[in-house]
Amino acid sequence: MNSQLVYKKAYWMAGDVWVLIVRSIKHIYKNYDQLLGLTIQPIMFMLLFRYVFGGAIVVDTGTYVNFLMAGILVQGLAFGSLTTSFSIATDLQRGIIDRLKTLPIASWAVMMGHVTGDLVRNGLQAFILISMGILVGFQPTASALEWIVIAVLIVLFTLAISWIAAIMGLLAKTIESVSWLGFLVIFPLSFASSAFVPTETMPAPLRVFAENQPFTHVIEAIRALTLNRPVGNHLWMALVWCFGIILVSIPIAGYLFRRHGGR
Amino acid sequence: MLSTQENAIIIEDLKKSFKNLEVLKGVDLTVRRGNILALLGPNGAGKTTIIRILSTLLHPDNGNVFVNGFDIKTQPQEVRRSIGLTGQFADVDEYLTGLENLLMMGKLYHLSRSVITRRTEELLKKFDLTEAARRPVKTYSGGMRRKLDLAASLIAYPPIVFLDEPTSSLDPRSRLNVWETIKKLLNDGVTVLLTTQHLEEADFLADTIAVINDGRIIAEDTPGRLKSRVGKERLELVIKRQDDFERAVTVITGNDLSHNSAEKTVSLAIENGVNEIQGVLNQLAESGIEVDTLTLRKPTLDDVFMHFTGLKPDEGRNEAA
Ligand SMILES: Nc1ncnc2c1ncn2[C@@H]1O[C@H](COP(=O)(O)OP(=O)(O)OP(=O)(O)O)[C@@H](O)[C@H]1O
Ligand SMILES: [Mg+2]
Numbered sequence: 086m087n088s089q090l091v092y093k094k095a096y097w098m099a100g101d102v103w104v105l106i107v108r109s110i111k112h113i114y115k116n117y118d119q120l121l122g123l124t125i126q127p128i129m130f131m132l133l134f135r136y137v138f139g140g141a142i143v144v145d146t147g148t149y150v151n152f153l154m155a156g157i158l159v160q161g162l163a164f165g166s167l168t169t170s171f172s173i174a175t176d177l178q179r180g181i182i183d184r185l186k187t188l189p190i191a192s193w194a195v196m197m198g199h200v201t202g203d204l205v206r207n208g209l210q211a212f213i214l215i216s217m218g219i220l221v222g223f224q225p226t227a228s229a230l231e232w233i234v235i236a237v238l239i240v241l242f243t244l245a246i247s248w249i250a251a252i253m254g255l256l257a258k259t260i261e262s263v264s265w266l267g268f269l270v271i272f273p274l275s276f277a278s279s280a281f282v283p284t285e286t287m288p289a290p291l292r293v294f295a296e297n298q299p300f301t302h303v304i305e306a307i308r309a310l311t312l313n314r315p316v317g318n319h320l321w322m323a324l325v326w327c328f329g330i331i332l333v334s335i336p337i338a339g340y341l342f343r344r345h346g347g348r
Numbered sequence: 349m350l351s352t353q354e355n356a357i358i359i360e361d362l363k364k365s366f367k368n369l370e371v372l373k374g375v376d377l378t379v380r381r382g383n384i385l386a387l388l389g390p391n392g393a394g395k396t397t398i399i400r401i402l403s404t405l406l407h408p409d410n411g412n413v414f415v416n417g418f419d420i421k422t423q424p425q426e427v428r429r430s431i432g433l434t435g436q437f438a439d440v441d442e443y444l445t446g447l448e449n450l451l452m453m454g455k456l457y458h459l460s461r462s463v464i465t466r467r468t469e470e471l472l473k474k475f476d477l478t479e480a481a482r483r484p485v486k487t488y489s490g491g492m493r494r495k496l497d498l499a500a501s502l503i504a505y506p507p508i509v510f511l512d513e514p515t516s517s518l519d520p521r522s523r524l525n526v527w528e529t530i531k532k533l534l535n536d537g538v539t540v541l542l543t544t545q546h547l548e549e550a551d552f553l554a555d556t557i558a559v560i561n562d563g564r565i566i567a568e569d570t571p572g573r574l575k576s577r578v579g580k581e582r583l584e585l586v587i588k589r590q591d592d593f594e595r596a597v598t599v600i601t602g603n604d605l606s607h608n609s610a611e612k613t614v615s616l617a618i619e620n621g622v623n624e625i626q627g628v629l630n631q632l633a634e635s636g637i638e639v640d641t642l643t644l645r646k647p648t649l650d651d652v653f654m655h656f657t658g659l660k661p662d663e664g665r666n667e668a669a
Pocket of ligand 1: 366369371389390391392393394395396397398436545
């Protein structure tokens with residue numbers, strides 16, 4: 086293959102991915118009740134923990150809301166990323182996938198579109214959540230550089246969960262089953278973590294799990310960065326987990342996608 | 349070896365099974381360039397499976413398949429560039445508007461911006477969707493969705509188009525409307541393979557009808573010949589008065605005449621459609637004979653099935669299951 090052809094192919098592929106990203110971004114605002122739901126739910130959680138449970142929880146971060154912010158944010162991002170499984174399952178069950186697959190394009194571009202759509206939606210959601218947090222007393226002390234690191238973490242974590250969500254969307258037999266499948270995965274990971282309470286009070290086996298699973302590392306890294314505390318190994322562990330998940334789940338999702346429909 | 353110059357679609361000994369279920373049991377079929385072939389068969393006959401294999405969505409277990417001269421097994425990308433597919437269930441994006449759907453398809457086919465604009469306008473107009481173009485597809489009726497679906501598969505001027513039950517779930521008016529648009533397609537020299545469960549639809553649209561049952565093509569012919577092999581349309585007239593009836597028997601001319609004096613009915617085979625019916629009615633009117641009721645009995649898919657399989661369509665399926 087000569088270099089000009091390679092160049093042309095790459096150009097087309099990038100164009101295809103872009104067209105499908107635009108499609109997914111359009112879904113965000115055309116389906117704004119979904120965005121609304123995805124944003125309101127973590128806000129409700131934040132108010133619940135801030136005002137109802139917060140008083141009874143002892144933390145070492147000054148106020149509880151300072152502790153809570155990172156947990157709420159990561160849980161919100163994780164549930165937000167599940168939209169990918171929903172979008173992919175919808176594409177598969179409703180049939181538009183057949184049309185997209187008969188186009189002369191790389192078929193994984195469709196998944197790229199949805200995952201990137203999640204990224205945009207989660208970015209928006211993170212901004213709204215942090216602003217709400219500040220309204221109810223969250224006092225971040227992060228420097229500009231630390232905010233950039235937080236943003237990178239948000240992006241990587243979203244990508245990691247979105248690709249897992251893509252796999253769930255591909256495995257789901259119906260659109261309805263997608264929501265409980267996602268719930269089954271995200272619920273334990275986000276509650277058996279340091280999102281809402283310190284892990285010290287958990288029984289030993291649970292504590293071992295909670296302290297070593299990816300959500301806790303991402304939460305602890307963001308928490309330390311926002312509050313100007315030592316990050317320890319959490320940042321590195323968070324990055325390793327996110328990259329690891331992304332590297333493993335993309336080829337699996339690609340394989341499942343090609344196999345879909347009995348090929 | 350069949351010529352890929354003359355034939356847009358060539359299928360030889362195509363077989364496909366899902367697990368233990370043998371769905372296609374050796375299908376041979378060719379479609380000449382510029383022709384419309386209707387694949388007529390009941391639920392579960394294997395129509396969608398054939399379409400999915402032709403459009404590279406499914407791998408065959410056995411057989412050679414060429415689409416626009418390209419082998420589906422070794423040249424899937426070339427096949428994809430040659431075809432437009434309208435699947436059995438509308439394949440459009442619910443959240444986008446009709447216009448956005450078409451623009452997106454045009455971009456994914458790598459058409460130039462000016463071609464996309466021109467083609468989109470042209471198709472929206474042709475399919476009567478210009479007014480609804482800026483509304484989300486969610487708000488479309490079934491017929492509008494179907495038409496948008498057709499438009500989307502035509503955006504890149506494909507030389508070959510697959511339509512899987514293009515009028516299923518449409519009301520009679522929308523059905524007619526979709527038929528007319530498909531007919532117009534043919535003026536552009538496009539090759540069409542469509543599937544249907546209605547003989548009437550195949551008859552209206554196709555140059556050739558292939559009847560498929562239980563994974564095999566059991567008959568292939570022009571609509572006219574196929575119908576005459578099955579049995580013709582029959583016009584049945586009930587005459588009002590007994591003396592008129594006796595005169596009617598002598599006045600009416602036509603093929604395959606029969607009459608029943610007790611029920612005062614006269615029936616005859618109709619070969620030239622409306623004109624012939626008009627002729628018969630004129631003859632009766634001129635002789636002052638009053639007609640009580642008039643019915644036109646068309647051969648149905650059931651008749652075709654019973655003729656070629658000796659079974660009712662349901663029986664055929666049960667036996668296969
Ligand atoms: N992916 C699949 N896995 C298992 N069985 C399948 C699959 N796709 C089709 N079948 C079976 O193959 C048979 C033929 O299906 P196909 O969809 O080709 O029929 P059809 O002629 O299009 O019917 P209809 O008129 O209902 O659309 C059916 O018995 C169907 O259950
Ligand atoms: Mg079908």
